[in-house]
Amino acid sequence: MFQSIVDEVQRSSHGQHYTSVPNIMKTIEPLFLDELREEFDKYYDNTQRLERLWNRISKIKIFDPACGSGNFLIIAYKELRKIEHAIIERLYGDEHKRQQLAGKLESRIKLDNFYGIEIDDFPHEIAILSLYLAKHQMNIDFEKQFGREIKLIPLKDNANIIHGDSTILDWKDVCPNLPHKSGVKTGPEQGALIDFDDEPLELELEQESWDEIYLIGNPPYLGSSLQDQTQKAGMARVFKNFGNYKNLDFIAAWLKLGADYIKGTNAKLAFVSTKSICQGEQVELIWPYLLHDTEIGFVHKPFRWTNNAVGAAAVVCIILSLRSPNSKRAAYIYDQNIRQEVQNISPYLIESKNVIVKSRRTQISGLSAMVYGNKPVDGGHLFLTLDEKNFLTDTFPETVPYIKK
Ligand SMILES: C[S@@+](CC[C@H](N)C(=O)[O-])C[C@H]1O[C@@H](n2cnc3c(N)ncnc32)[C@H](O)[C@@H]1O
Structure with a gap:
């Protein structure tokens, strides 16, 4: 058991993710990474703004409500650390400036801000371990770059990975999404390292501000006819006030709970999904509800999702992002x-x-009214092989108009 955990953790931490890294990047880059990188470029020469960006990054919460062994969380953590390292390089790349800090330089990105739910115990344990390992790897990079060791042990912060059922748990209990009081002072935090800028600190009076939370992942998708009793019970729980939900794919539960979580807040989501949720009757069943309080922020049109698991078949997926409606933002x-x-x-x-x-x-x-769509329900008796068709039309030419390709 121990060896299999170590093997699994090593696979995860060396980039051989079952969920491939480029596909995860397709999910998290448009959701938040691109914007953070643009901010970094924009404020490259503004130390106060870079401090503020660093502060912002250190508060971002990432939540995967079907996290498996945590690949989305791991990549998100590492990418945020990479941006943080770039900021530190810009602010304290100079050895002289680092010396003034008297050993105070360290990462502000905490595993405490990473949240997950996973129904299976084993991957849930792997996710916790893998995040420690990801932190350790980034600490090594930090030490190489800035000559300062960040000790992993004793473990000071922990990812909040819950072993449970996402259709039962209240997501806001797992990852709180609450408003802050108004009257927030912005700028470097108390105890922030050094302000090299002469610009005065700004005071911003905000009426209500919400945490910056990103929900990510590839929740399970399963057509209605393939759902087992537990999954059907989960759907019944999530959609208890819906008249008609039984033909929805299982992933609709994550989209509905995600939209409920986002409603009226600063949270956004991006999930890998089956495209069926955006086709045919499912659109009518779920989208009027989703669009009541959210809008689509971005979408990746159907593409083949491959991964590194041995023998895994490529499936066709989409990536769907929801956010609170705001007509000023581009989609x-x-x-x-x-x-x-x-x-x-x-x-x-x-x-x-x-x-x-x-x-x-x-x-x-x-x-005349449509009673039923076009579906052969003849038990296979009206299907003909090519030989059968040829025999029939040769023997009885009058049958030709009745045989359809
Ligand atoms: C496609 S996998 C996601 C894999 C994950 N992104 C990773 O990095 O390993 C979907 C995950 O959802 C989990 N899952 C399925 N039903 C669930 C439920 N009701 N609540 C929470 N997790 C669930 C599965 O056990 C599985 O790990």
Whole structure:
């Protein structure tokens, strides 16, 4: 058992993720990394703003409500540390400035700000261990770059990885999402290292501010006919006030709970998903609810999701991001790595208003009612092989019009 844990942790921590790194980056870059990197570039010469960016990064919370062995959390942690190291390099890259800190230089990004839920115990344990290992690796990079050792042990901060069922737990108990009191002073935190700027500190009076929280991951997707009794019970719990939900994919539970979590706050999500949630009858079942309090921030159109697990088949996925509505912010459609800026993304993943096609049995053009769609329910007796078809049409040519390809 111990050896398998070590093997698994090492696989995770050496980049051979079951969930491949480029796919995780596709999820987290448009969600928050791109913006943080742009801020870094913009304020490259402004020490006060860089301090503030560092402060901001140290408060960001990352939450994966189906975290498995924690690959999304690990990559997010490492990427935030890389930006932090770039900021420190800019502020304290000079040996002389570092000396003035008298040993106070260290990472402000805490594992405490990383949250997860996982139903299976083993991957949940792996996620906790892997995050310690990720921290250790980044501490080694830190030491190489800044000549200052950050000790991992004794463990001072812990990721909040909960072993449980996301359809039962209250996500806000796992990762609190509460407003802060108004009247917040911004600028370097008390005890922040050194302010090299002459600019006076700004005072900002905010009425209500919310934590910056990003929900990420690839929650399970499973069509309605494939859900087991536990999963069906989970769906019934999550959608208890919905009239019609039984044809929804299992991942709809994460989208609904995610939208509930985001509602009226600063949190955003980006989940890898099956594209079926944006096609056919599922759009009508889930999207009016989702769009009531959220909007699509970005989407990656269907692409083949490959991973490094031996023998794993590539599946076709989308990446879907939800946020509180804000017409001032651009929305982005990614298609084969081409990014298009648009005003609004409809649930069918195109630039359009949120028009949703609803199913109906009566004709708008006065034709007879549609009783059932086109589906062969003949138990296979009306299917013909090529030989059978040839025999039939050769022997009885009058059958030709009745045989369809
Ligand atoms: C596609 S995997 C995600 C893998 C993960 N991103 C990783 O890095 O390992 C989906 C995960 O959701 C978990 N899961 C399934 N049902 C769940 C539930 N009801 N509550 C919490 N986790 C669940 C599965 O055990 C699985 O680990």
